Amino acid sequence: MEATLAPPRGPSRRQVLEVSWVLGVVAFVIVRFAIAYSTLSQYGRGTVVVFGVLDVVTAVPYALGTARVVTGVVDRDLGSAGRWGMVACVSFVLPYVWLAWAGWEEFPVVAYVVIGVLALLLGANAVVGVARRVRSERNVAHDGLDSA
Secondary structure (H helix, E strand, O other), X not given: OOOOOOOOOXXXXXXXXXXXXXXXXXXXXXXXXXXXHHHHOOOOHHHHHHHHHHHHHHHHHHHHHHHHHHHHHHOOOHHHHHHHHHHHHHHXXXXXXXXXXXXXXXXXXXXXXXXXXXXXXHHHHHHHHHHHHHHHHHXXXXXXXXXX
C-alpha cells in the first residue's frame, strides 16, 4: 500500500491576517516617524532618530503581540493572551519612554503634551482595535460552526 502525500497547504487565514497586520503596523510606524522627525528634529535630532529606530524595531513585537492577544482570547487561551499582551504593552511604551527621558531638556512642554496625548489615543485605539478583532474572529468562528 502506497502512502499518498497531501498537497502542500498554504498559509492559514490567521497567518495571512497576522502578517498583513505586522506589515501595516510597520508601515504606520515609518510614517509616524517621518512626521515626528520633521516636527521634533529641530530640538534634538539624535533623540528623534533613536526614537524612530526604537519605534520601528518594537513595531514587529507590538504587532505580533496584539495579533496574538486576539487569537489567544478567541481561542480562550488567556495565559498566552496575557503574555503577548505584556509584549505588546512594553513594545508600545518603550519608544515613548525613551523620547520622554532623552528629550527631557531638549523638548518644550507642548511636545510632551502632544506626545502624551498621542500615546494615550494610540493606546486606546489599540485596545479598541483588539476588542473589535476579537469580536470579528468570534463571529467568523461562530458563522463557520453554523454553516457546517
